[in-house]
Amino acid sequence: KNEVEQSPQNLTAQEGEFITINCSYSVGISALHWLQQHPGGGIVSLFMLSSGKKKHGRLIATINIQEKHSSLHITASHPRDSAVYICAVRKTSGSRLTFGEGTQLTVNP
Amino acid sequence: EAQVTQNPRYLITVTGKKLTVTCSQNMNHEYMSWYRQDPGLGLRQIYYSMNVEVTDKGDVPEGYKVSRKEKRNFPLILESPSPNQTSLYFCASRQRGGEGLGYTFGSGTRLTVV
Numbered sequence: 001k002n003e004v005e006q007s008p009q010n011l012t013a014q015e016g017e018f019i020t021i022n023c024s025y026s027v028g029i030s031a032l033h034w035l036q037q038h039p040g041g042g043i044v045s046l047f048m049l050s051s052g053k054k055k056h057g058r059l060i061a062t063i064n065i066q067e068k069h070s071s072l073h074i075t076a077s078h079p080r081d082s083a084v085y086i087c088a089v090r091k092t093s094g095s096r097l098t099f100g101e102g103t104q105l106t107v108n109p
Numbered sequence: 110e111a112q113v114t115q116n117p118r119y120l121i122t123v124t125g126k127k128l129t130v131t132c133s134q135n136m137n138h139e140y141m142s143w144y145r146q147d148p149g150l151g152l153r154q155i156y157y158s159m160n161v162e163v164t165d166k167g168d169v170p171e172g173y174k175v176s177r178k179e180k181r182n183f184p185l186i187l188e189s190p191s192p193n194q195t196s197l198y199f200c201a202s203r204q205r206g207g208e209g210l211g212y213t214f215g216s217g218t219r220l221t222v223v
Contacts, residue, residue, distance in 0.1 A: 031211070033211045033212065035212075035214075041197065041216075041217050042214070042216055042217065043199060043201075043214040043217075044214070045211040045212045045213065045214070047211075048211035086151070086152065088152070095140065095157055095159060095165075096154055096157070096167055096168065097142065097144075097154050097157075097167075098154070098168070099151050099152040099153070100151070101151045102151060
């Protein structure tokens with residue numbers, strides 16, 4: 001079983017819809033990261049979380065440490081949000097980063 | 110502009126011919142790391158460095174070497190590349206401690222070993 005599981009693997013939405021991507025992990029962590037990978041391959045950090053909730057524009061990320069679960073929400077989705085969204089956890093033992101398999105999001109106009 | 114610079118962007122090489130992929134950051138970040146990305150396997154960490162002269166293995170270090178002689182540079186060395194090292198490679202850096210977005214990634218290096 002993977003230490004980091006994301007769901008769904010693929011998600012198709014209509015422009016304007018509210019989107020949720022989930023991430024569950026099974027190890028002790030010091031931080032959780034949400035990343036965005038564009039079709040061209042470049043990777044951008046969206047959030048780093050160790051507790052609670054963060055918001056940046058239309059993106060909101062939450063984490064529940066007790067339940068070992070995080071969610072990434074996109075409000076009023078837009079075709080330019082189409083990308084792969086990747087959850088990664090930084091383990092408490094050392095500084096290794098372990099990644100989920102990613103969620104391919106497609107937002108249609 | 111704050112960035113992580115990887116070179117080359119694309120590289121085709123032959124089995125056994127030593128190569129180095131360079132990574133440089135201009136943000137004075139202490140932490141640097143290398144990852145490979147493969148279809149169906151996602152991103153996996155190869156090596157990381159917490160500071161100058163401090164390096165440690167990630168999940169898939171076999172066949173790779175790294176060095177951290179200066180804070181800004183973290184080259185990835187393939188002493189004897191093999192076809193199973195064909196992959197998309199990313200370098201990243203971050204400031205240890207504190208808040209912020211986390212990692213800054215390079216643009217990637219697509220390596221093909223024939």
